[in-house]
Amino acid sequence: METVATCVVTYAFFIQLVFGGILVGDDTLYTSDDKLYILNVSNFKPMVSGSNSAWVVEFYNSWCGFCKRFAPTWKDFASDIHAWEGIVSVGVVDCADDNNNPLCREYEVMRYPTIRMFSAKHSGKLGIELQKDTIDNMRHALLDFLEKEQMEGRGSSWPNLNPYRSSDLKNLWKDAQEEVSYVMITFEEPDSYIGREIILDLHKIKFIQVRRATTHNEALSRLLDVSIYPHLSVVNRGLESFALHPEGKTRRNFISAIVSFLESEGVAGLDTKKSFSHTGVVIENIEVKHMDNKMHLHGVHIYYKDIIGALAYSLQHEIPLHSIITGEALAALRNYVKILAKYFPVDSQGEEFLGKIKEWVISTGDPVQGQSFLAKLKTFQDESGFTLPVLQDWKGCRGSKQHFRGYPCSLWQTFHMLTVNSVLKNSHNLENFNSLEVLDAMLGYITNFFGCEDCASHFKQMAAESLHTDVQRAEDSILWLWRSHNKANKRLKGDVTEDPMHPKIQFPPRSACPACVDGNGVWNEIEVLRYLKRIYDPENLIYPPPFSSDDKKIDNNAANEVEGKKVGWDFSFADISLCVVLYITSAAILVLVYIKFILSRRYKKKSFVYDLLGKV
Numbered sequence: 001m002e003t004v005a006t007c008v009v010t011y012a013f014f015i016q017l018v019f020g021g022i023l024v025g026d027d028t029l030y031t032s033d034d035k036l037y038i039l040n041v042s043n044f045k046p047m048v049s050g051s052n053s054a055w056v057v058e059f060y061n062s063w064c065g066f067c068k069r070f071a072p073t074w075k076d077f078a079s080d081i082h083a084w085e086g087i088v089s090v091g092v093v094d095c096a097d098d099n100n101n102p103l104c105r106e107y108e109v110m111r112y113p114t115i116r117m118f119s120a121k122h123s124g125k126l127g128i129e130l131q132k133d134t135i136d137n138m139r140h141a142l143l144d145f146l147e148k149e150q151m152e153g154r155g156s157s158w159p160n161l162n163p164y165r166s167s168d169l170k171n172l173w174k175d176a177q178e179e180v181s182y183v184m185i186t187f188e189e190p191d192s193y194i195g196r197e198i199i200l201d202l203h204k205i206k207f208i209q210v211r212r213a214t215t216h217n218e219a220l221s222r223l224l225d226v227s228i229y230p231h232l233s234v235v236n237r238g239l240e241s242f243a244l245h246p247e248g249k250t251r252r253n254f255i256s257a258i259v260s261f262l263e264s265e266g267v268a269g270l271d272t273k274k275s276f277s278h279t280g281v282v283i284e285n286i287e288v289k290h291m292d293n294k295m296h297l298h299g300v301h302i303y304y305k306d307i308i309g310a311l312a313y314s315l316q317h318e319i320p321l322h323s324i325i326t327g328e329a330l331a332a333l334r335n336y337v338k339i340l341a342k343y344f345p346v347d348s349q350g351e352e353f354l355g356k357i358k359e360w361v362i363s364t365g366d367p368v369q370g371q372s373f374l375a376k377l378k379t380f381q382d383e384s385g386f387t388l389p390v391l392q393d394w395k396g397c398r399g400s401k402q403h404f405r406g407y408p409c410s411l412w413q414t415f416h417m418l419t420v421n422s423v424l425k426n427s428h429n430l431e432n433f434n435s436l437e438v439l440d441a442m443l444g445y446i447t448n449f450f451g452c453e454d455c456a457s458h459f460k461q462m463a464a465e466s467l468h469t470d471v472q473r474a475e476d477s478i479l480w481l482w483r484s485h486n487k488a489n490k491r492l493k494g495d496v497t498e499d500p501m502h503p504k505i506q507f508p509p510r511s512a513c514p515a516c517v518d519g520n521g522v523w524n525e526i527e528v529l530r531y532l533k534r535i536y537d538p539e540n541l542i543y544p545p546p547f548s549s550d551d552k553k554i555d556n557n558a559a560n561e562v563e564g565k566k567v568g569w570d571f572s573f574a575d576i577s578l579c580v581v582l583y584i585t586s587a588a589i590l591v592l593v594y595i596k597f598i599l600s601r602r603y604k605k606k607s608f609v610y611d612l613l614g615k616v
């Protein structure tokens, strides 16, 4: 019975939609759902004149055929530049509405549609005509207008649309707001629009600034090694620069490249939202999805997803690869599971799981079979109710290509986190704390289990050189690992393994921790320590761990939704036939109403023409 009701309700809704659309759809070409402002005689002046943004307004007439055919394009145009809101707004005025007569007369609108562009703070001028054209051409013409506006001194609060002419990267930062972490530079031919488009598309994202340079700026092209145009580079506050590699040369490709860069840097979550298109072109708008306020914007975020991913890969893959674990390797495994049980952040089920592994590995005799280790993982997961993720889906460690970053990245982070957590957890008792506990276990793990041999030997060498001399006080372990990681970064800079989207830098970048490094590049280790203890504090990892109660709630909801749908669409044969009967009946009514509507419309049209002639 419930399904019958669903069917009736659906139909009622459908009928209302169709009929409602016909009955009101005739004289409103635009609705409040469109991404534009519906202007009229009373709100035009307050909104358009005196506004800080420029305006582009279509004066249309709801009965004019051309206007009707053009409306979908205008709606899509408005969606296409929706992100430019604040710089330029899109509006429409219906000149067929008698009330708007004075307005349309004042602006000397003679033909429909007429499109006018208005300066910011325009006062009483008629505006400049924009030709009706394709979305792309109208957007380009609008950009020319806006750039000219800015050159003539209007729009000084807008982002700079003029080309960057200096070859000194420092000047890029001169007028950047404090919250800006990266300047993106597009390199392009002088007549290309991509730079200006992206400047406006992304102008609301406060932690980046986009500038454009043209082929005329040869010195800058040389400095940043640009030879093919258009091109996209990033410069950080440390004046380090690198190229992003959009998949194609279009505005959308460039935006996607910037969005994925920002996401992988953890600077921001961004959403590209597809809007409903009226003409069939794909329109995407960028929206800031989430910004973490726990950590101050700039730079580095460490994700729990990566840390747990490293744990899963190491336990389920790397360790069981060894058919027999014995002697030194077994001792290393014992140390490793000990520090995991002590310092790896998990919920109570996870604690039980890690505790059981530890007990088993410690108490079981030498040798341990890789296979039995794997089998025990399964058993202990079942017993504790804890699940290790199976698929490797990296977040902050996601490379621009499959073979970049991933596990090694997450393993570094895991050990940084473990050194930090060991200090945090022993903070009440640092005198008796073994500051080598985590690093010894790490060294053992890397030399015996980490799949990359080269890495193991380098790491062993670094440990032999300085581990025992440099790590004395409790917090030295954190700094030693940081220093060693930076040595690795330095050695690997420019290496084929370097992800071009994530160049090897000396960590932390100045943009992330300005206090960590002075003007001559000398580290302030007190600040570095403070910084590392903050970002690698398990409390500060980003994204709730998979076991958080919030997540469970969401999961339950999702499950219910799926269930609900199943029930809702599980029609029996009788229900379907009922729907068919309803459908046929409503179709018949629809036809009748349509015929009636056509007749009345003919009549209405005539009266409109008459009205208009009367007015002019």
Ligand SMILES: Cc1cc2nc3c(=O)[nH]c(=O)nc-3n(C[C@H](O)[C@H](O)[C@H](O)COP(=O)(O)OP(=O)(O)OC[C@H]3O[C@@H](n4cnc5c(N)ncnc54)[C@H](O)[C@@H]3O)c2cc1C
Pocket: 300, 397, 404, 405, 406, 408, 409, 410, 411, 412, 413, 416, 446, 452, 454, 455, 456, 458, 459, 481, 482, 483, 484, 485, 486, 488, 489, 492, 497, 498, 499, 502, 503, 504, 507, 508
């Ligand atoms: C122990 C170990 C030794 C390795 N040795 C080699 C080697 O000899 N040769 C080789 O080709 N590859 C080696 N690798 C792999 C290599 O270091 C990188 O992990 C890999 O190239 C992926 O680099 P990435 O850009 O993701 O950043 P990674 O260097 O993996 O860094 C991961 C993240 O840690 C943070 N980070 C970076 N530097 C520091 C720092 N100094 N202190 C704290 N946090 C930091 C950043 O957020 C960074 O994104 C080693 C990996 C490990 C775990």
Ligand SMILES: *[C@@H]1O[C@H](CO)[C@@H](O)[C@H](O)[C@H]1NC(C)=O
Pocket: 038, 039, 040, 041, 042, 043, 099
């Ligand atoms: C103009 O539009 C506003 C907002 O939609 C509305 O509140 C107002 O009544 C309209 N004025 C006229 C004269 O139609």
